[in-house]
Amino acid sequence: MTKRPAPGSIPEAKPLGFARHGARIILGSFLTFAGIGHLTFAREEFQAQVPHFVPLDPDLTVVLSGVAEIGLGLSVLALLKKRVHVGWIVAVFFLAVFPGNLIQWQEGRDGFGLDTDAKRFTRLFFQPVLIALALWSTAAWRDRAHLRRDKQSPTRA
Template sequence: MIRLLARFALAAVLLVAGAAHLGPMRRGFRIVVPDWAPRALRTDKDTIVVASGVVELGLGAALIALPRERRRVGIAVAALFVAVFPGNVHQWRTGASAPGLDTDARRLARLFLQPILVVWALWSTARA
């Protein structure tokens, strides 16, 4: 039961974050995208923000709608959290402010939150 609640809470986090990436906070999230990412992906920062928001929405919905695939979805969520970590490091190193991350202490704390998110994704989707 605790894993189920944790999985639904994680889904809520992903759905809220995904919606934020597509809404009025979208511009602020562009700051987090490292300068090398658009070159590597051959696109622009805004497209990366939008794509990550769509992925977050999809994974959040999948955590709820696809219980039989929860392990695979959990691995995908953990992979997303690993994939966006360079953006968190970039933001911390540059001191750039983004929604909710407007101090050095918050940006540093965000770095330590990322492994917790990875563990949360894997644990909450593991078979009991």
Template sequence: MATTAQTITRTALGGILLFTGIAHLSFARRGFQVAVPDWVPGDPDTTVVASGAVEIALGSAMLLSRRRRRLAGRLVAAFLVAVLPGNVTQWTHHRSAPGLDTEMKRFGRLFLQPVLVMLALWSTRD
């Protein structure tokens, strides 16, 4: 059975993923395109839309899943690892994105990613 802290953390992560996914598909869509590394094939907009859709699905799973909660956490953790190259690209190429408009913010974001991965795994375990 999940603790209150796990439930709060899981709910917060789910909400963040939902919000960020919606942002990818709407008001911040163009801004997120700068995070797509140059080596990713195809159009950066397609990557942003696809990642937004995945974030909405994963956020929903974090919020709604009961029996497959652990799977949801593992998928969120894997997604967060998969998008890390975008965070590195933003920092190394000095590219601003929504909320990441300084070198210090972009650099600090790199250290947030492993914390989010650990929280996704911890908040969904029994």
């Protein structure tokens, strides 16, 4: 017989399962690869997505976002005990870079083979998919109650 949690307590997180683990590994690898691309082979392509309102030099913005993306990717891959936190942070990151995709479409900027308005517009629909993938693959949405538990008990890992 399984032990039920006390009323008002937060149950232990459920395991991720095979599909979520696989998606988490793919997402973490994608983020790490994209971050490396920011710093190396796709640096100019990423500059096409930097909105004019960003107060930093476009190249510096690309480098800083690349470092952040590598860190997020490695965190998705390695920090299983903090996966809920990491999942939410990655989702917010994907939300934060969305204006760059929007500007690329609005201003008709080419990059990554997105050389028509239709292609750039279609790409906009992938950002919500990435946000959902970050929340699902880390079970951040499912296990969001653990954020409250961790806040109440900072010594728990």
